Structure formats: C-alpha cells, structure tokens
Amino acid sequence: MANPPATREDAEARDRADPLAGLRSRFAPDGAGAIYLDGNSLGRQPVSAPIRVASVLEEWRTRLVGAWEEWIDRPAMVGDRIGTLVGAGPGQVVVSDSTTVNLYKLAAAALDARPDRSVILADHHDFPTVRYVLQGLAERTGRELRWVDSDPREGCAAPEVTGDVALVCLSGVNFRSGALLDMRAAAAGAHRAGALVLWDLSHAAGCVPVDLDGDGADLAVGCSYKYLNGGPGSPAWLYVRRGLQSGLRQPIWGWWGQEDQFAMAERYQPVAGIDRFQAGTPPVVGLAAVDAGIEPLLEVGIGSLWAKTSELVSMLAARVEARLVPLGARIASPTDASRRAGHLAVAHPGAWPAVRRLVDSRQVVADFRPPDVMRLAPVAAYTRFVDVWDAVERIAGVLAEGELTGSVPIRRVT
Ligand SMILES: *Cc1c(COP(=O)(O)O)cnc(C)c1O
Numbered sequence: 136m137a138n139p140p141a142t143r144e145d146a147e148a149r150d151r152a153d154p155l156a157g158l159r160s161r162f163a164p165d166g167a168g169a170i171y172l173d174g175n176s177l178g179r180q181p182v183s184a185p186i187r188v189a190s191v192l193e194e195w196r197t198r199l200v201g202a203w204e205e206w207i208d209r210p211a212m213v214g215d216r217i218g219t220l221v222g223a224g225p226g227q228v229v230v231s232d233s234t235t236v237n238l239y240k241l242a243a244a245a246l247d248a249r250p251d252r253s254v255i256l257a258d259h260h261d262f263p264t265v266r267y268v269l270q271g272l273a274e275r276t277g278r279e280l281r282w283v284d285s286d287p288r289e290g291c292a293a294p295e296v297t298g299d300v301a302l303v304c305l306s307g308v309n310f311r312s313g314a315l316l317d318m319r320a321a322a323a324g325a326h327r328a329g330a331l332v333l334w335d336l337s338h339a340a341g342c343v344p345v346d347l348d349g350d351g352a353d354l355a356v357g358c359s360y361k362y363l364n365g366g367p368g369s370p371a372w373l374y375v376r377r378g379l380q381s382g383l384r385q386p387i388w389g390w391w392g393q394e395d396q397f398a399m400a401e402r403y404q405p406v407a408g409i410d411r412f413q414a415g416t417p418p419v420v421g422l423a424a425v426d427a428g429i430e431p432l433l434e435v436g437i438g439s440l441w442a443k444t445s446e447l448v449s450m451l452a453a454r455v456e457a458r459l460v461p462l463g464a465r466i467a468s469p470t471d472a473s474r475r476a477g478h479l480a481v482a483h484p485g486a487w488p489a490v491r492r493l494v495d496s497r498q499v500v501a502d503f504r505p506p507d508v509m510r511l512a513p514v515a516a517y518t519r520f521v522d523v524w525d526a527v528e529r530i531a532g533v534l535a536e537g538e539l540t541g542s543v544p545i546r547r548v549t
Contacts, residue, residue, distance in 0.1 A: 137149075137446065139446075139449055139450035139452075139453040139454070140450055140520055140524065143521065143524050143525075146450070146519075146520040146521045146523065146524040147520070147521050149446075149520040150519045150520050150521055153443065153519075153520070154439065155435060155439060155440070155443050155515060155516070156519075158431050158435065158515075158516045158517065159516070159517045159519070160182075161181055161182055161183070161431045161516075162179040162180065162181055162182065162364075162431075162516065162517045163179065163180045163181070163182050163184075165179070167498060168498065169494075169498040169499060169500050170498060170499045170500070170518075170522045170525060170526045170529075171500045171514075171517070171518070172499065172500060172501045172510075172511045172512050172513060172518070172522075172526060173500045173501060173502050173510075173512060174361070174362065174364075174512050174514035174516075174517070174518070175338060175342070175361050175362065175477060175478045175510065175512035175514070176361065176502055176510075176512075177360055177361070177366075177367060178341075178360060178361055178362060178363060178364030178365070178428060178514070179364060179514075179516075179517055180364070180366065181364055181427045181428055181430065181431060183427045183430060184364075184366060184424050184427040184428065186427075187423040187424065187426060187427040188420060188423050188424055188427075190423070191419055191420050191423040192420070194206075206417070206419045209230075209417065209419065209422045209426075210229050210230045210231055210370075210410075210413060210417045210422065211226075211228075211229050211230075211409060211410065213230045213372075213422055213425055213426050213429075214227075214228035214229040214230050214372055214409070215228060216426070216429055216433060217230070217340065217357075217359070217363070217372050217425075217429060218347075218374070219433060220340055220341055220345075220363075220429065220432060220433070220437050221336060221339075221340050221345040221346075221347050221355070221357075221374070222344070222345050222346035222347045222348055222349055222350070223347045223348055223355075223374050224348055224377070226377060226408060226409055227347075227348075227374050227375060227376060227377050227380075227409055228372055228373065228374045228409065229372065229373060229409045229410060229412055229413060230359070230370050230371070230372045230417070230422055230425060231370060231371070231372075231373065231391075231412065231413045231414065231417060232370065232371060232414060233358070233368075233370070233371050234264065234335065234337055234356050234357060234358040234371040235264045235268060236371075236387075236414075237356040237371050237372070237373040237412075238264065238265060238268045238304075238333070238335060238356050239268050239271075239272070239386070240373070240385040240386060240387060240412060240414070241333055241354045241356060241373060241375070241385070241412070242255075242268060242269060242272055242302060242304060242333055243272060243276075243385065243386040244354075244383040244384055244385045244386070244412075245301065245302045245331040245333060245353070245354060245383070246272060246276055246278065246301050246302060247383075247384060247386075248331065248382060248383055249301035249302065249329075249330070249331065252298075252299055252300060252301035252329075252330070253277075253278050253279055253299050253301070254278060254279050254280075254281050254297070254299045254300045254301060255269050255272070255273055255278055255279070255280050255281065255300075255301060255302050255304065256281050256282075256283055256294055256296065256300050256302070256303045256304070256325075256330070257269050257280060257281075257282065257283065257303075257304045257305065258282065258283055258285045258291050258305050258306065258309075259282040259283075259285060260285050260286075260287050260290075260291075260309060260311070261305065261306050261309070261310075261335070262306060262310045262335065262337070262338075265304065265306065265335050269304060278301065281300075283305070287311065287312060287467075288312050288314070288467050288468065288469060288470070288480075289312075289314055289469050289470065289474070290309050290312060290314025290315065290316060290469060290474065291305065291314075291316065292317070292320075293317050293320035293321040293323075293324045294321065294324065294325075295324070296324050296325045296327070296328035296330050297328060298328055298329065300325070300328060300330040301330060301331070302330060302331050302332070302333060303321065303325040303330050303331070303332045303333070304332075304333040304334075304335070305321060305332075305333075305334060305335070306334070306335040306336070306337070306338065306339075307334050307335065307336045307338070307339035307343070307345060307355075308336075308338035308339040308342070308343060308476040308477070309338070310337070310338050310504070311467075311480055311504045311508055311510070312467055312468050312469065312480045312508075313338075313468045313469070313475050313476045313477065313478045313479060313480055313510075314468065314469045314474055314475070314476070315343065315469075315474050315475065315476050316334075318334060318345070318346075318350045318352065319346075319349075319350035319351065322350055322351040322352055322353070323351060326351060331353045331354065331379075332351075332352060332353050332354065333353065333354040333355065333356070334347075334352055334354070334355040334356075335355070335356055335357065336355050336356070336357035337356075337357045337358040337361060338361065338362075338476065338477075338478075339357070339476065340357040340358075340359075340361075340362060340363055340372075341361070341362030341363045341364075341429070341432055341437070341440070342361075342362040342440070342441070342444060342476060342477035342514075342515075343437075343441055343444075343476050343477060344437050344438060344441050345437075347374055347376075348376070352374065352376060353375075353376050353379055354373070354374065354375055354376070354379075355373070355374040356371060356372070356373045356374070357371060357372055358371045359371060359372060359425045359428065359429075360428075362432075362477065362514065363425065363428050363429050363432070364427075364428030364429070364431075364432075364516075365421065365424050365425035365427075365428040365429075366421070366424040366425075366428065368421070369421045369424055369425050369428070370417070370418045370421045370422060370425060373412055375409060375412060380407070380408060380409060380411065381407060384405060384411075385405075385411065385412050385414075387414040388403040388405075389413065389414035389415045390415070391410070391413040391414055391415055391416065391417070392405050392406060392410060392411045392412065392413050392414060393405065393406060394406040394407070431516055432516065439515075440515040440516065441515070443515040444477050444513070444514070444515040446520075447513035447515065447518060447520065447523055448472075448475055448477065448478075448479055448513065449472060450520060450523050450524075451479050451511060451513055451523050451527070452466060452468075452472065452475075452479055454523065454524065454527040455479065455481055455511075455527060458527050458528065458530075458531040459481060459483075459527065459530060459531055459534060462483075462531060462534040462535055463483055463484070463534065464481050464482065464483040464534065465481070465482050465483075466479065466480070466481060466482075467480040467481065467482040467508055468480045477512055477513075477514070477515075478510050478511060478512035478513075479510070479511050479512075480504075480508045480509070480510055480511075481508065481509045481510075481511060481530075482507045482508050482509075483507060483509065483534065483539075484507055484539070485534070485539025485540070486503055486507045486508055486509045487503050487507075488539040488540060489509065489530070489533050489534060489539050490502060490503040490509055492533050492536075492539075493529065493530060493533055497529040497530075497532065497533060498529070499526050499529050499530065501526075501530075509530075511526070
C-alpha cells in the first residue's frame, strides 16, 4: 500500500489517480455540501434511488395488484445481489424485515436446532440490539447468555467454545471501535464444539470483504442503510447456509414462508429454500431503494472498494496521529491496523460537543458514541482523499478552540 499523503496536494493527486473517483457522482450531493463521514450510520442517497422508487410507484399506479407477478421475486433477487458482496452463492440470502427481527428469527431457529445446549455466547461490547435480542431469547428459552472475552478497542478474538454452547453470535465489525472479527477462525472453533454461528454484518456489508460461504458461516444478518445505501429504515437481509436451510425453522410462521403460499393450506409447512425465512409481505418500495443503493458497489466489486477504504482509513489514522493526538485525542480503534474495518474511532473527553460543533459550524458530519468516541467513516464510494485531509484539519480547529463542554443528551442512535 502506498504511503499516506503527506500534504494536501498529495491527497489531491491521490484523488486524481483514484480508479473509483467516478463513483462519487453516482451519489446525490447533500443539501449543505458538508464532508460526510457518517456513511456507516446512513449511506448517502444514490442518484438512481428516487428514479427506482418512482418506477415502483408507477408500477403500483398503472398495474396495481398485477405487478406482484414481478415484485414477488424481488426479496430473493436483491438478496442474491447482496450475496455477491458478502461471499454468498445464490439462494442463500433474502431481504426481509429489520436486522433486529432477522436476528431474532435466526437466533431462535439456531437455538431450536440445539435443544440440549444451554449457552448463547455473545459479546458484551456488541451493538445494543444484538445484546437485547439475545437477552430476550435467553430468558424465553431458559438459557444462559455468556459473554466472550473482548476489549472495547481491540474487539474479540475467536472465542473458546465449550460443548454446552448452542449458538455463537457476534458482529463482523464492532460498531464502536471498528474492530474486525476473524470470522473464519471463530466459525471453525464453534463448529469443532458443535455450535452454530450467527454473524451480524451491519457494519461490514458493502465495506469489508466477507466470505460467508468460504469461511464456514452458518447464519448472518445485516442492515441495508449503512454501507449499502438503501435509505432510512430500508429492509434488512439474512443469510442461511444452503445445507442448513431445510433443517431450520424460524419462529414466525408467516404465509410468506409457506409452501405453495397461495394454496392457503390449513397447516403451516415451510417452503424449501431461503424463502422459508420470510414472514410477511415484503416492502417492495424499500427494496427498490436497496437495489439502487448496492448497484454502484456491484459495478466495481467489494475488492476494489476495500482497497480504497483501507488507504482512506490509514491516511485518516496518520492525520489523526499528526494533528489530533497532540490536541488530546487518541485512536480508539484496534492498535493493529490490519484489524480495522471502515471507520476510525477517535476518543476525546470533549467528543460530544466537538461533533456538534463540527456539524453546526465546520461542515463536517461525524457521529458520537458514548462515552467519548467520535466515529469517522471515509466511505470508498464517495469520500475523497482530500475530504479526509480537510476533515481532520477542521476537527483540529474545533479541538484547538477548546471549551468543549456540555453533557451528552439521550438520543436515538443506530
Ligand atoms: C446498525 C446495526 C443494527 C441495526 O438494527 P435495526 O434493526 O436496523 O435497527 C443492528 N446490528 C448492528 C451490529 C448494527 O450496527
């Protein structure tokens, strides 16, 4: 990998030489022209999204119920496309529900498949919805929720898995520090002990290369509004390894998982294949936005996106060391750069007011995670090297101003 740019001119030169530079124009400019470093929370809007959504609205207007003929296949069709970004062969990914609901469905199915095992293994530093869903399932099914050994900065290593573990459920990328999980090693350890694995890839899909089929994943879920650019509340996806599909039953026995759905039989009998993990009528309008969101990524492939992301992140880390560490910040992402994913966590006691001030007066959109972390995500599809340079200069300006006080309000975060 090339050395990080040492001057703003170097950064501009890097942009001129960037083979992905053209992708940026596929995303709509935002209202304020700010430097957007929050694509790991809500990806930018693809230029094609309003067009694709309008075309579904038009199908609805002109064809009404007749359009279901095509709509009916879209959850699996868009699922297969997402699959190519996460190393899943066709017929193993479907778009449905929210990440939270999919996590519940797959974790419950896995626990039912290991009735004699009493433990769920998870990460105390994982995203809240993962912890809550597993707490709920542990309580409902009389199991023990056991935490793996993990570090808020470094993430977790492949855990020790004992013979009483039914399910290992971890995130591919930690939402706060950006630490990568070694999914292959973790799956191998779990399988040796006879447990199933479930990965939450919300912070990985569309950013880091994932090889679900190759790395022995059993189950996975992820959202589509972060690096997949599907828009606020866009439907999530789920993956079930082909060989496991017929042996698993999800807890929501809905008619969209039913064999021969329109025969409307008396008894629930799940269809063969990935569609058995659907529940109710799919969100067709949202699916169109998801399809628009992944389109630019599919054109260039996850490998070239990741090549640029890792250069952006290493440049960001170098600039943070040079400019922000002397002002009291520290990097709160893994020490070993090869364990970092697409965003950098920067800790500072005044992180919360700094993030507010950056948005209000410096045209930089970053986000804050308690207790003291600013998350900075340069996204390969639309962030330039020069944006990284300028953003760090503006953050330095805010930290140098000082008087970063103010308590953290309670607010909704994703
Ligand atoms: C963003 C995110 C989610 C989101 O779940 P929703 O059901 O869409 O609210 C879930 N898990 C992880 C790890 C996330 O980062």
